[in-house]
Amino acid sequence: MMTKVAVVLSGSGFLDGAEIQESVITMLSLDRAGVSYQCMAPDIEQLHVVNHLTGEVSEGERRNVLVEAARIARTNVIDIALANPNEFDAVIFPGGYGAAKNLSDFAVKGADSTVQTDVLQFARAFAATGKPMGFVCISPTLIPHIYGADASLTIGSDADTATAINEMGGIHVNCPVEDFVVDEERRIVSTPAYMLDVRISEAATGIEKLVNKVIEMTNGK
């Protein structure tokens, strides 16, 4: 059986959804490694819509996370509420503020955040299988909610975000863009990507390494 990885998207566009470049590089890295993937997202309304040219919230505009995620996935995306955790060998969360605005409310509530119900249910059920999960950019802020206290993870070196993660019970480790952090016990890999001010090729190096590490871990390593 071909290895199959779930890629959890949070919309399309880094200011209100999934970071597009990180999502595409994740999919490309998986396909190049000969691994199949299935994109999924929650079928919910986005926290808001941000005009990516001005950075301003587009008042009154509404978009759906699953529908927008379909833009990155070329239509092939499923509702995470309908996904079966047992069908996958690994799960990867690309970043983008959508991970902290739609998959959770970390962008608004920080250490007091909670995770969207369908996402939390899928992720916790998957974590219970002991199979590996990868987290890119801001998405490691989901880890304490999924795994409980004392999980090691990175979002790069942003002090405020690191402090909030530690308040939630996580153990933040500083990490450069071309590297990743592994929690061997929980089988979690994380890499900062665009949490740092980097070029696309630098983000790609870290994401490819994370993807390859996650794939390696699906083989029992």
Add this chain to the structure above:
Amino acid sequence: MMTKVAVVLSGSGFLDGAEIQESVITMLSLDRAGVSYQCMAPDIEQLHVVNHLTGEVSEGERRNVLVEAARIARTNVIDIALANPNEFDAVIFPGGYGAAKNLSDFAVKGADSTVQTDVLQFARAFAATGKPMGFVCISPTLIPHIYGADASLTIGSDADTATAINEMGGIHVNCPVEDFVVDEERRIVSTPAYMLDVRISEAATGIEKLVNKVIEMTNGK
């Protein structure tokens, strides 16, 4: 001076804008080659908005091509009407229906299509400099409008599109996804990418080759 390439986007999402994966792979390939790029797009309303989950037109919804392109470009995109062709060493058009719905009306009018004014003005002025241009997926349908008759190009092997291109005065050449077609006289490179039913890694192979060929041509080869 670092080589600088204009990347012309047509929105964000392959059914009504730029093909996201092709756009990201183009940018990644340029950055990996040590070449800088500037994304640009026309500041116009999209022909329409398509729900990428259902494939249906989202009646009453309106989006702007430049604003949506900023999602792929991480905000760094300029209005093509304000871009100076003399500042660039090459131009690349990723694909997506946006190239045939927003940059031109080929998707509606086929051989009778015309190109959006700002895009045509920039592209013709750039073509007059004799510097190289690359076209991915459906965007080679712009070539006869920019270069006039007898330019060699490919959109893969779609018979109807090829016929329309030939009616416009182009010379369509069938081409597999991992290859490209060069018109040496006009210094144009084209590759089919997602005009064919392929995996992301296959599209990436062709796009990377196109990008590297275009960069090679900026060095006078």
